[in-house]
Amino acid sequence: MFDLDRDAILHHERLKFLDDVVPIREHLDNIEKFIRICYEEQGWHVAQSRRVIALRATDKERLSSAFKASLYLGKYRDMANTTRFLHNMVAAGHSYEPIRGESILFLFIGVGKTVYDHLVTYTVGRPTRIAGGQRANVPWGFELPVEAKNPDEYKEELDRIRNVIRLAKEDRAEQMQAARAKLPVGYIMPPFLMEFSEEALIKTVFRQRLFEKGAQGATVDIATDMLNACLQIDEEKWNFLIDYHGPHLQQWEKAMRTLRKEHYTVADLALKLGIPIDEVMQANLYDLLMESVGKLPPSMWEKQR
Structure with missing residues (x-):
């Protein structure tokens, strides 16, 4: 029986929930109940990785x-x-x-609006997006950026969100669709769904948001959860796809471009790595290339850290 891992959501170090104004635990109880009824009891393999739940993978047993x-x-x-x-x-x-027509339906719980915006940009290979009517639904809290150096500086954001909820739901002074303009960028979305074709996941979403350097930290976290959920469903398939599309490809392409441009010899690589030529001659050539000419520069986010 599927049990929602509440700790992975509610006790996440960067999430600040507004339990006092939103019945979050009650919502999670209902979500768990209906995941069992609507997906698990219908024969689908439900897999959770922290804040991402893969509800349905259409390519059952491949x-x-x-x-x-x-x-x-x-x-x-x-x-x-x-x-x-x-x-x-x-x-x-x-x-x-x-696998272009085979898809995986993901449920995201406790995910900030910034990450939602990064994922919703993918339209090709994304047949489903259910975001819960943002004009009416209230946010669940605030997600601290991965890159935040001073978490205390963000405490006031929770008060801003509380005031929006009060303005729209308690005082009814403004409609939620108007009051939401006052929300901070990093507010926690109510749970939302996105479905992607497996081809779009491995060739586009995971490549751009996970395998290649440069994606924002919070988005990398969620893309990692998505991939881990896929691995739970079919480890052999996704490990095979990663082998042909994974992060090493960017290094390999850089290595090939550098070798073509610089015309390095094996002796040059030994000098570059500070390794005696005798050791280099016995080394694994693939590892040698990846560690030398295939080494990637730090991303913008890594430089900022």
């Missing part, structure tokens, strides 16, 4: 993509071959059509 990959390749005798797409198509750089 059989749908197996059937489609078999049709694509004209292999009719073994259409339930669940490794064919990975080993015969991904590894060969062929079409990702078998």
Whole structure:
């Protein structure tokens, strides 16, 4: 039976919830109950990674993509071959059509508006977005930025959010759609849903928000949770996809561009790393390239730290 990990949400070090004005625990109890009824009891594998819950992955047991990959390749005798797409198509750089129509539905709880904005920019491969009617629903609190150096400086943001709720819901002096203009950028969204095709996840969302350097810290946290939830559902598939699209590809591309431009020899790499030439000749060539010419510069966020 699915049990919502409340501690991962309510006790997150950067989240400040407004329990005094929003019945958050009651909301979580109801969400847990209906995840069981609407998804788990219908046979879906529900997986939670901290603030992200994968409710439904359409490629159950990888059989749908197996059937489609078999049709694509004209292999009719073994259409339930669940490794064919990975080993015969991904590894060969062929079409990702078998998983383009397969999607994963994510529920986000305790996530700030900034992260929502970063994810909602993806429209291709995102068939579903349910954000709970932001004109009427109240925020749940405030999410401190990962990069915040002085957390105490953000205490007043909670009071700003309380005042918005009071203005719109208690005093009814303003409609929520007007009062929300007073909200700080980092307010915690009510729970929201986003669904992505598996192709969009591995080629775009995870690449831009996780594998490549430069994404904002809070967004990296949530993208990591999304990927971990995918791994819980099908570890073999997602590890295989990561191997072909993961963070090492950026290093490899930099290494190839540098070698082409600088015309380095093995001796040059040894000098660059400060390693005796004899040791370099016995070293793993891939690791040698990644540690020298493939080393990436720090991102903007890393420089600021």
